[in-house]
Amino acid sequence: MSATTTRPPLRGRASAAPSRPRGPAGAQNGRAKRVVGRALLALLLAVFLLWTVVPLAWMLLGSFKSAVDVTSSTPKLLFEPTLDNYVGLFTGANNLLPYLWHSVAASVASAVLATVLGTLAGYGLARTRGRRKDALSFWFISTRMAPIAAVVLPLFLMFRLAGLIDTIPGLVLAYLSFNLPFAIWIMSAFFERIPSSLEEAAHVSGCTRWQTFWYVALPLSRSGLVTTGVLCLVFSWNDYAFATVVSGPDSQTLPIAATQLVTQTGVDWGQLTAIGTIVVLPMVLVGLAVRKWLVTGLTLGAVTGE
């Protein structure tokens, strides 16, 4: 890729482009064009911003609407806000608390486990060289990218044999199947960025390999550690495909609870938008907290942010 990124300025090609008159009239024409171009880009951004924000804002508003307002045939922007939907979710017969607990327990446990194991293995991978590294890298990345449907099917069978269906540990294991390779890969990308001179200096001054890892490499990758943890949390919290197969009444998570509201006769859209808000809001908050390293994390270290 370096061939393309360091390509010299395309002088030849640029000047071969249709040459415009360079006189004052041409300059004016160019300025006008630039203004139009800028206006178009601004318009695009404004429309795109509306397109992204409106659905989420509509969901948030809906969660504070009464049953009548939330399904009003003409959309209502002004309404009497009520907390009924949230209260209903946590009182009533179909209490959301167990689902919330399952979601928190499974996603936090799997995120912590993946981050710890991924940090250790990621450091090992970053400091390994040669053929072994390539083989391991390829294995990690292909486990991460394996289609969920293809993984969930044999897991279902294995979990049935092992009695792990409808248990929180089962859910944690299922989430590890995509969080662990992700954490290894991404932590290794963060470790690779540490200048080797720092570790060599530690080595020379008598640190063991473990001490070098613990006192030099780890503190330098704190941001990577946080990013990894947060992204693992988001992935497992947002999961639906695994939970729908390996969880049962004793381990169902929030996204499952949300879809169950639909299949029952008549959808309570007020409560549904409330669950939606409960699911989306915490992930938005933690996700935006690591915004600086998001690019690195989500491209598995292939792209470095600012």
Added chain:
Amino acid sequence: MTSAARHAPTRSAATAGRRFGLTFNGRLMAPGVVILGALSFFPLAALIAMSFSRVRLLGGVRLEWAGLDNWERAFSDPELWRSWGLTILWFTTTLGVEMVLGVAVAVALSRLVRARGVVLALVLLPMFAAPAIVGLLGRYLVDPTFGLYAWMLQGAGLDGDILGDPVTAFVAVALMDVWEWTPLVALITLAGLSGVNPSVLEAAALDGADQWTTFWHVVLPSIQGILLVALLIRSMDAVRYFDVITVTTNGGPADATKIIPLRLYEAAFRFFDLGYAAVIGLMMLVLTIAIARLFVRILSGKGARP
């Protein structure tokens, strides 16, 4: 793994330390590798075994040898091939729209002088939403009697049940995917744009290239590595995710949105034809491994780093 040879000569000065280090690295990687091995090799073996068997679930899990039965059925099933066709259509439309729109939004964002942080944060929001919730929210928005978007479309003279018609249903679920993942493409592209050498842009301007020419002949070639990363990341996820479709149309109407993962879930968990589903799973796996290989090759060809 053909790139293995390329890494061989990178062995540096501290060879003696490395020889010890290899075991140290190995020890660090051991826990993660063991767990991941259990979570990837067993399922793969199980998947292959299942694809040659009739799987009985009642009275304990049992596999009965069925030879090439499942494979023959899969390759001669026109419905399945129709699903592959739909998957390709889904793939190209969502990815195409996401790439073009994402790049345009990134360019607009990169020109933004004020409030870029806030605007970027708002643009990123959909990425953190659980896909299952995105699907449910989409249903709420296009509901023919009270949906906000359905209401707006009715104002524009387009009425009828959006998710009830094969064509509009496909467009709607594709747009939900576009809504959630265009921000990711924009984020990655933005990181690429910030790495474009300013002096190159100046040179182009001095040569009298207008903005469009500059973008097309200077900016785009210098970020093409990063665009490729974005495309690969998105294409892997496009094979993975299907939550949105499951909770909106569940493949309907008239199988218009039944892409491959849905076909697998249906075969496995509705008809309990697990052997047949395993064949579909293996087909999907081959596709993702091909993409993963491409990804690793690009990374070890070093760096889409700006």
